[in-house]
Amino acid sequence: MAKAYTPGLTVSARVRYRARRLLPLTGRITVQVGDRVAATDVVAQTDLEGDITPMKMSNLLSCAPRDVPGLLLKPVGAAIAKDEPIAQSKGIFGMMKVTVKSTATGTIESASDSTGMVMIRGAAQPVQVRAFTSGRVVEVLGSEGAVIENDVALVQGIFGIGGEAYGPIAVACTRPDERLEAASIRSEHAGSILVGGARMTIDAIRRAIELGVAAIVSGGIDDADLKALLGHDLGVAITGSEKVGITLVVTEGFGDIAMAARTHGLLASHAGHAASVNGATQIRAGVMRPEIVIPLADEAAGDAHAGGGATAGELSIGTPVRVIRDPWFGALGTVAALPEQPAVLGSGSKARVLEVALADGQRVTVPRANVELIAE
């Protein structure tokens, strides 16, 4: 049987990162292979078809559906403005005509003679896709998007909210186990990607929104604070579209938990450097974790390995791991033993386990499902 393992999250000082930037439907690609782009440059754009506004014209004109196409004042395909007359009834002997005004601006898409419905198509909505990271365009994906490549420092979080954000890295907590409080956030942090330490408090988040901080990255968040921020209890971990005025990334999990020292050290070492953050998280059907991407100034030749997704590996003695469930949630250590036979847990269940030598010297037995590799 293959060894059991859990893919960890990437925390890497240098990795060859490829950002695959796709339009929601086909459109125009504004870059070519070989172009150098900045993170906020538009690489592809398209127009989403406008919204449809239906009008029950036969009811509005009090006529039979089959008469509707003949009563339109403008032909199908013509432009129409909101409140502009769109159709008129024949009236009685040419008198008492009823005129109906359009309820939307757009073009007349169709007029049905079987239902009497008229459809107005609104103006197309432009959609633009940015590069997300600075770098070189290495592939153009037909008319759907482009791939941008660069060597970056990459940190994947475990959970986030909010969409893409850009700004320089600023450090608010100098220690990874320091709680991010409102008092640590100052006016010069406006527009930055702010690195905290342990749990970010609700007061700190509110202060950051007030000051215009682009994003916060910290070890943990309390569920009660998240609920207070969103205004509702988050039921399913599909995020990224929240509009709360800031992007949040949690690197470890919910509760009072310190950021892994290595993660904090890496982020702090890039203070002042431009970075891109995406809080979008999806833990179903194609896992997506939030990311902090820091393009490196010196594009290295050859020594960076491909990245951009969760890195998988196998457990072996000495592998650094993090325990991801109580009673030792968040504890870091190394694999000390990998017993072959399943063991009976405190819950009464039987499961394959491993022994972990924790950083504080304790040696504990945990189910293999409850550890995460700390991947480079």
Add this chain to the structure above:
Amino acid sequence: MPKDPSSIKVVVATDCGSTTTKAILIECVDGVYRQTHRAEAPTTVEAPFADVTLGVTNAVTELQELSGRRLVNDDGTILRRTSDDAADGCDAYISTSSAGGGLQMMVAGVVKEMTAESAKRAALGAGAIVMDTIASNDRRRPHEQVQRIRELRPDMVLISGGTDGGDTKKVTELAELIAPAKPRPRFGGEYSLPIIFAGNRDARPAIERTFAAGGFDLKVVDNLRPTLERENLGPARETIHDVFLEHVMAHAPGYDRLIAWADAPIMPTPGAVGDILQAIAKGRGINVVGVDIGGATTDVFSVFDGSFNRTVSANLGMSYSISNVCAEAGMDSVLRWVHLDMDERELRNRVKNKMIRPTTIPQTHEALVFEQAVSREALRLAYVQHKAFATELKGVQQQRTVGDAFSQQEGGRSLVSGMKLDLLVASGGVLSHAPRMEQTASMLIDAFEPEGFTELAKDSIFMMPHLGVLATVHERAAMEVFERDCLVMLGTCIAPAGTAVAGKPVMRWSARWEGGSAEGTLMGQEMKLLRIGERAHIEVTPERGFDVGAGPGVVVKREVRGGSVGLILDGRGRPLTVPAGTEGRRLVASWAKALELHPD
């Protein structure tokens, strides 16, 4: 492709789930079909593998190692037997699939409670996840409906509406909303979105005109509600299966090869489960409820008096959706099932941590108790949704007498009845992998509140999907494996319906079984467990106001099946209520003790 059942002695069956591909080997041993080995491997639909057959080959290779029978050719395909006495290979290979999120549909109907509900029933029965139901009277304005249609990315759309010969305008209006909204299919730009029209036959020309523009693949089938009094879901269901194979599967990575390997059409996993439960209900002449609780969703299946229903509670599950269960039920409802002291703030964070790291398992006793409490609420909510959906046809004119005028019985009554339920089958991680069978039985009773006599069982290794598709090639083999290897009997629950008061008698009982007998009086709010072995004869005399199936206060004598748990006497009354606070905690602890849920 159909094989002669008598020539089938060795079957390999796989179920390609979202994360795991499960393979089982079924062999005819001494004239009886048995499931002999099982194996599993990670599903390989997603990148970097992007070929479902790799996972199938891996799972069947493990099956080969465990059984000692060669089942995989050198090129990875499934090896077939060349003669009846060949020691290697199989006679049939079959598979189900829910990989890649399963089959996702949008349905539309004119009236929400009538044709739209029938359309939803057809889609769910075929094994789909229904993303949304659009109806003329769903209280959304047309532009909101259009917006919703544009947001969804379904695999196909089912449209119904109007009885045959009735109004055509409303259903055409629906089509006219859907066509310009141009819902984008999940599988990219080259895919023509299949539209199945199963509405008023007189509306067909107008529907064909509406979808004549490019980007759609319209299929017209018989009306699924030809009259208000009759549902005809068969043709729509069959077309959904065909389209699933032709379009959805064909666009999923590696499925063209998997379809070619299989000796029967690949079925959506829940569709196959529904088929086997219907076959069992029909074969034994009983009413059945089946439940499959997963990480993201909970499926409930029921067959009452021959009527089959399935519901999918999309966001009720034990990992990805655990947070939603707590949000929907409320933490108080979850914690009423917990007899230990727990800190609510800490629990909330634990729930979220499970949601973001869904593969973890409870290590401590406390974590297990909490997780099983959440499961009770997930199951309860899913069953509430199921009962509301599995109803008699709505909109049917009823003949009433003067006497009925006082009964105020409304149309569309739920078909699901706790008293008529004969067999409750559990599957899904939290139920199947509970450390003690008593815990599984307890979760089922607390969530489903069966009344009278109800047998409890669990699907040992979630074999029902395999058996559902096996039934299409060899029904006898499917039945034999279901009875012998699939179901693990937990026992029988006897629960008198009525309002129970603590300390007051609910029923008197006496039971005899091989090697033992007992008798007593069951008091209100009392639970009792009798270890009866395989079977027992029992006589139950309910107190006035309590009913165990024959009517209030009427004696029932019958044989009951035991199992790995035994006979559970539930004196808590129905509907089940758990008092708040210390009193509730004391009661829950007493029930846990009576059922030996946590013996240490």
